[in-house]
Amino acid sequence: MSRVPLISLVLVSAVLGLVAAGCGGSKSQPTTAEWVDGVCSSVVTWKNSLTSAAQSLQGGNLSEGSLQDAADEMKSATETLESDLKDLGKPESESGQQAKESLDQLSSELNDGADSIKNSADDASDASGVVTATASITATIGTMANEISSTVKSLQQLDPGGELQTAFNNSSSCQEIKNFTTS
Helix, strand or coil: CCHHHHHHHHHHHHHHHHHHHHCCCCCCCCCHHHHHHHHHHHHHHHHHHHHHHHHCCCHHHCCHHHHHHHHHHHHHHHHHHHHHHHHCCCCCCCCHHHHHHHHHHHHHHHHHHHHHHHHHHHHCCCHHHHHHHHHHHHHHHHHHHHHHHHHHHHHHCCCCCCHHHHHHHHCHHHHCCCCCCCC
16 A cells, blocks of 8 residues: 555544544533532632632732732633533433523623622722722622522522432532632
C-alpha cells in the first residue's frame, strides 16, 4: 500500500470517528441524586470562593486594588456556578423541568448580583468609596445567599416526600448548605 492512500485512509477514519462521536454522544440526563449532588456541590464551591474573596478584604488589606481583585474573584466564581448549574440540565424526575427552570432563574439572579458586585467595586475611587462599596458588596452577597437558600427550599418542595426532597436530604453536599450563610 502506498503512503498517500494510507494517509488518506487514516484521515478518513479520523473524520468518521469524529462524526460518529458527535452523533449520539449527547450527555445523558442525570439521575435525581446526581443532579442534586451537582447543584449542592457547585453551590458549596461558590460559597467557599466568595468567602475566600471576602476574607481578603478584612483587616488592613482594604484598598481599591484589593476590592477590585475580590470583586473579580466573586464575579468569576459566580460565572462558574452559573455555568455549572446550566450544564446539569434537568434531573430525571417528574419535576425535572420545573427544577431546571428554578435553577435557570437562580442563575440569572446570581449573575445580576455578580454584576452589582463588580459595578460597586468599579465605582470605588477613594478610601470612602471602598468602604461604601464593601458594604454594598456584603449586602449583595447576603441577597445572593438568600436567593440560593430560597431556591433550594423551593426545589425540595416541588415534590414533597418525593425524589428531589429525598435526594436533598441524603446528599452530603446539601447538608453543607442546609443553613446557608455567607459567614
